[in-house]
Amino acid sequence: MSDRTAPRPRAAEPPRPDTGTPPLLRAEGLVKTHHGEGAPAHAVRGVDLCVRQGEFVAVTGPSGAGKSTLLHLLGGLQRPDAGSLWLDGRRTDGYSEARWAVERRKRIGIVFQFFNLVSNLSVADNVELPALLAGVPPRRARAEREDLLAELGLAGKERSMPGELSGGEQQRVALARALVNHPPLLLADEPAGSLDSKGTREVMRLLSRFHQRGQTIVLVTHDARLASAADRVISFFDGRIADDAALDGTPARGTGISGVLELRD
Ligand SMILES: Nc1ncnc2c1ncn2[C@@H]1O[C@H](COP(=O)(O)OP(=O)(O)OP(=O)(O)O)[C@@H](O)[C@H]1O
Numbered sequence: 001m002s003d004r005t006a007p008r009p010r011a012a013e014p015p016r017p018d019t020g021t022p023p024l025l026r027a028e029g030l031v032k033t034h035h036g037e038g039a040p041a042h043a044v045r046g047v048d049l050c051v052r053q054g055e056f057v058a059v060t061g062p063s064g065a066g067k068s069t070l071l072h073l074l075g076g077l078q079r080p081d082a083g084s085l086w087l088d089g090r091r092t093d094g095y096s097e098a099r100w101a102v103e104r105r106k107r108i109g110i111v112f113q114f115f116n117l118v119s120n121l122s123v124a125d126n127v128e129l130p131a132l133l134a135g136v137p138p139r140r141a142r143a144e145r146e147d148l149l150a151e152l153g154l155a156g157k158e159r160s161m162p163g164e165l166s167g168g169e170q171q172r173v174a175l176a177r178a179l180v181n182h183p184p185l186l187l188a189d190e191p192a193g194s195l196d197s198k199g200t201r202e203v204m205r206l207l208s209r210f211h212q213r214g215q216t217i218v219l220v221t222h223d224a225r226l227a228s229a230a231d232r233v234i235s236f237f238d239g240r241i242a243d244d245a246a247l248d249g250t251p252a253r254g255t256g257i258s259g260v261l262e263l264r265d
Helices: 067-074 097-107 123-133 138-151 167-179 197-212 257-263
Strands: 023-034 041-052 056-060 082-087 108-111 185-189 216-220 232-237 240-246
Touching: 023 067, 023 216, 041 067, 041 216, 041 240, 056 067, 056 197, 067 185, 067 216, 097 108, 108 167, 123 138, 123 167, 138 167, 167 197, 197 216
Parallel strands: 056 216, 056 232, 108 185, 185 216
Antiparallel strands: 023 041, 023 082, 232 240
């Protein structure tokens, strides 16, 4: 799908200038084409991206632009056809599935639009599971879970099953699960996409809070309200970065700064 009103994509984005903070995530020349029924979908057509520690980056763009595919590549949920990827200085694009699973468990938390909780496990077990799989001793896993659920307003819900919770509560459980191993990177794919406006505000508030404490976040969203919580907005169009702008008053690098500012209104 395409949106003719979106800014025209530029052929290639050079890495952002070095601001002194080390890059946590770096991608060069990422390409991904999906081969399903019908014509191949050129979802990501050559993306260079550098995300520094502590940044909160929102990736926005029209439906079908390739935002989710990009996020999946960054988290190792899909493999690029070409390009290189580094997380915290380690090159990850050659990792096996098993190695990616370990990497995600320890270093990348992911939240999805539809929460992806394990429906037959309690809230407590959903949150503790990644910690136990990462080898955290049970007592510490329990303590981490208790702290996170209390922080996320879910104390007392430990024994509930996911299906007994509201969408907003389920997304908070998913956030607790994503953060239980203190991953340096949090990826969020339309985390408010199935929530009402109250749930959306709550997700926004929580992402902002964790970011203020230093959490690096890459968020994919259609939602301008959610994107405005970030300190940098990347406009993605037709598989490429069309614009990449900090929202803290530093100059925009692309041509679409007015569009980005409009998102904040
Ligand atoms: N598994 C897949 N198989 C085939 N085509 C796919 C697959 N996943 C995505 N696509 C196609 O790749 C393109 C980019 O999709 P993607 O979901 O990454 O875009 P998006 O910007 O996240 O869209 P949306 O905001 O609607 O979720 C689209 O044309 C989509 O139909």
